[in-house]
Amino acid sequence: xxxxxxxxxxxxxQSLWDWRKRQAAGERPxxxxxxxxQIRESLEGAQLxxxxxRGTDVTFFSPRASTMEHHVGDASISLEWTxxxxxxxxxxxxxxxxxxxxxxxxxxxxxxxxxESVGELxxxxxxxxxxxxxxxxxxxxxxxxDPPLTDRSWxxxxxxxxxxxxxxxxxxxxxxxxxxxxTGAHYINADTTAFMQFLTSELFKDFPTLRFVIPHxxxxxxxxxxxxxxxxxxxxxxxxxxxxxxxxxxxxxxxHQPGIDLMLKVIPAENIxxxxxxxxxxxxxxPETGQYYDDTKRYIQASSISAADxxxxxxxxxxxxxxxxxxx
Amino acid sequence: xxxxxxxxxxxxxQSLWDWRKRQAAGERPxxxxxxxxQIRESLEGAQLxxxxxRGTDVTFFSPRASTMEHHVGDASISLEWTxxxxxxxxxxxxxxxxxxxxxxxxxxxxxxxxxESVGELxxxxxxxxxxxxxxxxxxxxxxxxDPPLTDRSWxxxxxxxxxxxxxxxxxxxxxxxxxxxxTGAHYINADTTAFMQFLTSELFKDFPTLRFVIPHxxxxxxxxxxxxxxxxxxxxxxxxxxxxxxxxxxxxxxxHQPGIDLMLKVIPAENIxxxxxxxxxxxxxxPETGQYYDDTKRYIQASSISAADxxxxxxxxxxxxxxxxxxx
Numbered sequence: 001x002x003x004x005x006x007x008x009x010x011x012x013x014q015s016l017w018d019w020r021k022r023q024a025a026g027e028r029p030x031x032x033x034x035x036x037x038q039i040r041e042s043l044e045g046a047q048l049x050x051x052x053x054r055g056t057d058v059t060f061f062s063p064r065a066s067t068m069e070h071h072v073g074d075a076s077i078s079l080e081w082t083x084x085x086x087x088x089x090x091x092x093x094x095x096x097x098x099x100x101x102x103x104x105x106x107x108x109x110x111x112x113x114x115x116e117s118v119g120e121l122x123x124x125x126x127x128x129x130x131x132x133x134x135x136x137x138x139x140x141x142x143x144x145x146d147p148p149l150t151d152r153s154w155x156x157x158x159x160x161x162x163x164x165x166x167x168x169x170x171x172x173x174x175x176x177x178x179x180x181x182x183t184g185a186h187y188i189n190a191d192t193t194a195f196m197q198f199l200t201s202e203l204f205k206d207f208p209t210l211r212f213v214i215p216h217x218x219x220x221x222x223x224x225x226x227x228x229x230x231x232x233x234x235x236x237x238x239x240x241x242x243x244x245x246x247x248x249x250x251x252x253x254x255x256h257q258p259g260i261d262l263m264l265k266v267i268p269a270e271n272i273x274x275x276x277x278x279x280x281x282x283x284x285x286x287p288e289t290g291q292y293y294d295d296t297k298r299y300i301q302a303s304s305i306s307a308a309d310x311x312x313x314x315x316x317x318x319x320x321x322x323x324x325x326x327x328x
Numbered sequence: 329x330x331x332x333x334x335x336x337x338x339x340x341x342q343s344l345w346d347w348r349k350r351q352a353a354g355e356r357p358x359x360x361x362x363x364x365x366q367i368r369e370s371l372e373g374a375q376l377x378x379x380x381x382r383g384t385d386v387t388f389f390s391p392r393a394s395t396m397e398h399h400v401g402d403a404s405i406s407l408e409w410t411x412x413x414x415x416x417x418x419x420x421x422x423x424x425x426x427x428x429x430x431x432x433x434x435x436x437x438x439x440x441x442x443x444e445s446v447g448e449l450x451x452x453x454x455x456x457x458x459x460x461x462x463x464x465x466x467x468x469x470x471x472x473x474d475p476p477l478t479d480r481s482w483x484x485x486x487x488x489x490x491x492x493x494x495x496x497x498x499x500x501x502x503x504x505x506x507x508x509x510x511t512g513a514h515y516i517n518a519d520t521t522a523f524m525q526f527l528t529s530e531l532f533k534d535f536p537t538l539r540f541v542i543p544h545x546x547x548x549x550x551x552x553x554x555x556x557x558x559x560x561x562x563x564x565x566x567x568x569x570x571x572x573x574x575x576x577x578x579x580x581x582x583x584h585q586p587g588i589d590l591m592l593k594v595i596p597a598e599n600i601x602x603x604x605x606x607x608x609x610x611x612x613x614x615p616e617t618g619q620y621y622d623d624t625k626r627y628i629q630a631s632s633i634s635a636a637d638x639x640x641x642x643x644x645x646x647x648x649x650x651x652x653x654x655x656x
Contacts (some may be wrong), residue, residue: 143472184556217551282562
């Protein structure tokens with residue numbers, strides 16, 4: 001079985017984005033009207049088609065990351081948009097229970113304590129069977145004004161994650177800082193930033209079973225694995241494997257063979273989860289290979305790691321990291 | 329000849345840091361008193377010793393990056409500190425002209441137009457023989473409040489760089505944003521950020537001979553080379569080689585063999601310049617190799633690229649990218 005743990009509903013019907021546009025403009029757009037057929041249509045020609053073509057079985061599916069936009073409006077705007085977005089994910093997964101498994105966004109908002117997100121997490125997991133969450137380390141959208149992930153203000157949320165036994169993918173949304181291109185800089189920077197926050201903290205002493213997935217291949221981390229090992233050593237921290245790798249995982253959203261090969265060389269297979277983020281940041285075909293850049297399954301299959309390690313990456317680790325997921 | 333294009337005066341005598349501390353506290357510390365012998369002592373047991381031990385010949389030497397601290401005080405504080413720091417680099421290089429070649433910091437300051445840095449650049453290059461500069465893409469120190477490097481406010485500085493034929497290394501200073509660990513996140517993020525700013529701009533159409541070195545192996549860029557090729561393609565930009573690689577270079581401050589191997593695989597040898605940043609961010613010995621993490625010469629030597637490519641990386645590219653440098 002091949003499990004893609006990182007997919008967003010980027011292809012949702014236009015009426016969703018229209019609703020959001022009106023909401024963000026201060027209107028009260030009323031109930032969202034999207035039929036089951038519209039949902040089917042939005043998925044059949046996109047994620048479902050790509051699943052079939054690429055031979056992946058199931059996608060952990062969450063709202064589009066770039067439109068979480070926690071920096072837009074206040075906490076009540078964020079909550080309304082988040083509930084609506086999560087409900088729509090729930091509908092997708094109910095229509096295609098074999099193909100999609102729900103992962104939620106949180107109603108974060110700049111300057112608002114993370115404990116305010118606990119209720120929506122509970123609702124999604126307990127009432128709708130969500131298996132994980134996306135956690136935005138920068139609700140200010142590229143201005144980085146909120147405390148690091150290791151700040152104690154996050155602890156109530158982490159307590160609930162531990163209680164529910166759900167992992168969080170660390171995933172920013174769009175950037176309203178002109179310095180940061182969203183998918184080319186902000187996403188990757190956030191991944192690197194989160195890893196370093198974890199490295200310098202005692203977070204996993206406080207929460208030994210708390211689990212984070214760092215997407216986009218862990219940002220810059222595997223490429224600079226020597227730097228991170230060396231920084232930890234200079235700081236008299238334990239080796240990274242001991243310090244972080246019981247709690248921190250990386251996905252495989254790295255869109256070329258040499259990048260995947262590097263990751264597979266330096267990160268233990270136990271800490272890597274297959275993902276493509278399709279339909280996501282990069283949609284074209286690589287002229288060097290004739291294949292989609294984000295068809296990451298090919299890179300893993302073409303790599304020289306053992307069949308047992310491939311099985312961990314494609315399926316085994318997902319079962320372990322997302323224990324609430326039970327294949328249909 | 330082996331040319332290390334990225335070294336900082338991290339080992340300067342304590343009186344320099346004391347001076348700065350007093351200046352930052354609003355005092356007027358008066359003339360800095362450091363003797364030639366103190367300078368010799370600060371270098372003999374550190375950079376010079378490591379050059380000898382590792383078999384490198386010359387280091388392009390600039391003020392410590394983390395203490396540029398453009399966010400401390402106002403523009404006049406920054407200018408005073410910058411002139412003093414550059415003067416000290418000039419003295420180091422005058423004492424050891426075979427070993428060190430001067431590269432300057434700029435008197436940047438948050439919210440202050442980059443054209444205000446032109447005077448100090450001119451002074452360093454014309455009066456003191458500096459061959460390059462460090463340019464901070466975030467003078468606000470982790471708050472990213474100034475315009476991107478592609479903003480027209482930078483153009484007067486770029487015009488002078490072109491006129492003087494000097495390249496800039498894109499290098500942030502310390503972070504006053506608690507989200508960003510300086511050497512583990514802020515440095516690497518800035519590298520990635522700058523690359524993406526260049527990718528989305530017409531900067532090199534406006535300045536066909538302007539040259540930037542992105543340090544720390546280009547941040548996350550080589551690891552995500554497929555992502556960047558794909559993003560450029562989706563945006564209908566020219567291929568990266570054509571769009572950026574006549575103007576953008578990467579150094580080799582990547583502290584493990586697999587990272588260097590990846591870079592050498594995806595980035596043309598013409599765009600890679602040898603560097604170690606010693607004595608810098610990572611100072612320990614890698615227990616996996618028994619060698620210093622930042623002894624990057626070993627990784628390049630151990631790689632499978634051709635002798636001709638190694639020569640480019642160790643020396644040839646430095647001559648081309650830093651044409652004002654003439655070996656003594």
